[in-house]
Amino acid sequence: MKAPASAPTTGSTAPPQEPRWLTDEEQRVWRWFMEGATLLDDHLDRQLQRDAGMPHVYYGLLVKLAEAPRRRLRMTELAMLAKITRSRLSHAIARLEKNGWVRREDCPDDKRGQFAVLTDEGLKVLRQTAPGHVEAVRQAVFDRLSQEQQKSLGEIMRIIAEGLQPAEAGADLPWLR
């Protein structure tokens, strides 16, 4: 797919606007982004699968639970924090429960509700594997970037993340699907 560097706008009222193609420079940025993100994802998934026996997303769930009061969170709340769908979370928690790292608990206030609770076992696994994971993240990311770049990266990704979860009702957010 050749992406023309730029293109004239169409004359007047036609809905099929001329696409706003990416410039060569934008194209390069986008490709580095996708490559970096893909490789990083693969790298961390592999590291955690090897050392902790779970994918990166599952590890992230344990982290969120560990940080929460009483090491527990409502399912929807956890899905929101992890930016995933409730369905995906249900399956994930089922697996983690089978491992004995998480347990479910009924919510007293709302009979529809469920808490996911990090078990002592789960906390132990997290403690054991956290150092290796942090090290992997450091080596892949922070050790390679200047202070400036780290700050930029945070700011940029914050903008993207916030752009994708608008406050408006009706937004297509994973945890509301």
Add this chain to the structure above:
Amino acid sequence: MKAPASAPTTGSTAPPQEPRWLTDEEQRVWRWFMEGATLLDDHLDRQLQRDAGMPHVYYGLLVKLAEAPRRRLRMTELAMLAKITRSRLSHAIARLEKNGWVRREDCPDDKRGQFAVLTDEGLKVLRQTAPGHVEAVRQAVFDRLSQEQQKSLGEIMRIIAEGLQPAEAGADLPWLR
């Protein structure tokens, strides 16, 4: 998981070094990165699944093929360009072949080899769906970032991407697995 802001180094020769935890600031950067990447991935996957009937990765494969001479690439070459494993690629191409968007061809020079070839059908789908996809990428990323930020992002992700695919032999690269 609480991540201490910093920690003293261990005395001398003990292998289990004190983990180099992330500082609060690094922690924030890392979380925005993961959130942004997760949401973006979800967003684009969904957009393409809806409008093109395939996941983002598959779309990327068609793009690579469209850019290649004679619209064809060797399997391993394509896996390398897409930063994925050959196994994953095999499955993906099988699916795209079933759709009639890609066809396989034997390599004359190397009887083990296979070409993945973009069909006219595949090219058509790409042409039809590219505008919508570019627009989605723009809205989510480029429209929200300054020129400066775009440049930074490219540079940063290039560093990360290159760091994860060292030239050395024995590197754990997806397409060599």
Add this chain to the structure above:
DNA sequence: GGCCCCTCCTTGAACTTTAAACAAATGGCC
């Protein structure tokens, strides 16, 4: 109360990805 719509979470099937094993062909080496 009864009704209706919405939220919370789960389920099963279809699809995608990973992991491990494999067949076939290549290429270096003797």
Add this chain to the structure above:
DNA sequence: GGCCATTTGTTTAAAGTTCAAGGAGGGGCC
């Protein structure tokens, strides 16, 4: 030529994710 390690790509099964559907409870409204 013959041998052996490596490369190429596929295959199978298991694991993970998405999609569509659904059960059950909450909460407003009459």
